[in-house]
Amino acid sequence: MSQTQTWEKKEGNVGTLTITVPAEDFDKALDQAFNKVKKDIQVPGFRKGKIPRQMFEKRFGVESLYQDALDIVLPGAYSKAIDETGIKPVDQPSVDVKEIEKGKDLVLELEVTVEPEVELGEYKGLEGKEIDAEVSEDDVNEQIEALLGQYAExxxxxxxxxxxxxxxxxxxxxxxxxxxxxxxxxxxxxxxxxxxxxxxxxxxxxxxxxxxxxxxxxxxxxxxxxxxxxxxxxxxxxxxxxxxxxxAKELTDEFVKEELEGFEGVETADEVKKQIEEDLKNFKEQERDYELRESLVVQAAENAKMEIPEAMVESEQQRMLQEYEQRLAQQGLNLELFEQISGQTKEDLLEQMKDDAFKRVRTGLTLQAIAQAENIEATEEDVDNELQKLADQFQMAKDDIKKVLGDLSVIENDIKNQKAIEFLVDNRKQ
CATH class of the missing domain: 3.10.50.40 (Chitinase A; domain 3)
Structure with missing residues (x-):
């Protein structure tokens, strides 16, 4: 007999996952539990760790092994039940042991909070925000002035x-x-x-x-x-x-040759102006693309309906806090020092991040729903290309990147999200 499981969705995003573990599997877990605990038991007439199983159960009761056996069985049983039912938990479940006895099936009821069902609203034909990406002479002069200001005496x-x-x-x-x-x-x-x-x-x-x-x-x-x-x-x-x-300095050919840094391959003031103009154009085009994509994603998320579990928001807050700590580390700071300088606690930061965390979760769920509705997938080639980018970025072999990541689902989901955004762009109101 193999493990069985049933899933019953209840109100909101909570449901009951009932798992039945066959008696033989639970008995094997009891054996493992006994071998674990007997190492520390010493009774008269036996060396430490050598107490017979029968004597142990007579003296301490087989029930004393139940919790250890449950700890051994539960992780694997829960993981298998998730795979079989296809649910997506977002928090640690609460466990209720309904039946537990040596020689009998183990029956567990778990209350599980899962990802919400997303009811997509309008996401095709949206009107994206399009900003002007033209570069004016004033824009170029402003950048030149700022650049020269760095060399001012x-x-x-x-x-x-x-x-x-x-x-x-x-x-x-x-x-x-x-x-x-x-x-x-x-x-x-x-x-x-x-x-x-x-x-x-x-x-x-x-x-x-x-x-x-x-x-x-x-x-x-x-x-x-x-x-x-x-x-x-x-x-x-x-x-x-x-x-x-x-x-302030003046932008002259002499200044470019003798003092200016960061402009490789240029020797004249006109060449500097041209490069600044090209850099500005690239920046504004990237800004335009970002604003367009962001506006479409925000609209699609606002049009969708879902009940987001608090646990998902809290998890996202923790991720955002980790990102913030990484940025502090790049500046030679840590969270403890930041708290001393700013007077803000970790709890203050988490509270400030709550609204953005909620929006991140809502956006992610919306893009995930769009990808599913439009049959958007991450191909092997897509994943391979992304791994190669990471390998180039960190100067590592691609196989080593795969070993470090282990589970590639995060990359796959990110690819699908990006493709979903491209779908919004391609299908926006023209």
Whole structure:
């Protein structure tokens, strides 16, 4: 006799999965459980771990093996039941043991939360958002100005502080007439307009001249990193030591040859302009394609109906948090240090991610439903091409990538989702 299972869908996304494990399979699990626990048992007349099975059951009862046997049987039985019934669980099930006895079939009832059924709305003939991808002369000049700004030199300026200048200052901060820790510095260079100081601080320096002093009145933000200063009014006694302004470079052939970096194979100012124009065009075209695809996906998801289980949203929040931690690591930070700097906890971040997590889940389910409705598949060639891209990206052999990934279903699902998006694009309102 082999294992049997039945699935009964109930209200919402929850159902009952009943699994019947044959008696011989459960008895084998009992044998494994006994061999596991006997190693630590010592009784008079027998060496440790050598107690006979019959004596064990007489002394401790066969029931003492049931939980270990259940732990041995359940993972495989549950996995097989999922495959046989075709359900897609999204959370750990709750298990109710209905019948458990040596020599008899094991009967389990599991309450399982599964992926919701998606009722697709309108997804063909949608009107996508199309943005202008044209590159103007002003666009090119703006990029050139920003590029030259990276090479600008600071020179001492006579006259008043203005937006964009760098002010060298001494300052000391007071709250309620008392100086506070960390509020004093000498010879600090502050770029006016950079937003690096407390809101309102930099603006009040505009118009000062070197050698002048001023009391700057500000209010610390309610979410300031130092709790004792949150929301407090403060006075900073500031002395302006020196003012420097940025002296921009000019885009000349000489500048391109002698100073400009990051533009391989170019030697003239005209060639730089041409490359900037081409880069801008490529960027705007990518931005246009992204906006078009995103707008169509959002519309299709909003038109679909589904009841999303909270467990799916929570799982997505955890994935988003892992992504965020990876980005922090690239900056040399970790979550603990981020919490100290920002004053935000992991729970705060998860709550902030909740809406986006919900949208991600809804989008994923919608694309999955579209792929199913349109018989969209990930071919072997598609998967092979994706594996090759990963191999090239990480400079590994393709077979090694496959070994690392193990289950290729994630790649297959991603390919189907991308094909579903292409379907939306190809079938949009023209």
């Amino acid at each position: 600071l020179v001492v300026k006579e006259g008043e502080v203005a937006e964009g200048d760098v002010a060298n200052i001494d300052f000391k901060g007071f709250v309620d007439g008392e100086a506070f820790e960390g509020g004093e510095m000498e010879g600090h260079d502050l770029e006016i307009g950079s937003g690096t100081f407390i809101p309102g601080f930099e603006d009040q320096l505009i118009g000062l001249k070197a050698g002048e002093e001023k009391d700057v009145e500000v209010t610390f933000p309610e979410e300031y990193q130092a709790e004792e200063l949150q929301g407090k009014d403060a006075t900073f006694k500031v002395k302006l030591n020196e003012v420097k302004e940025k002296e």
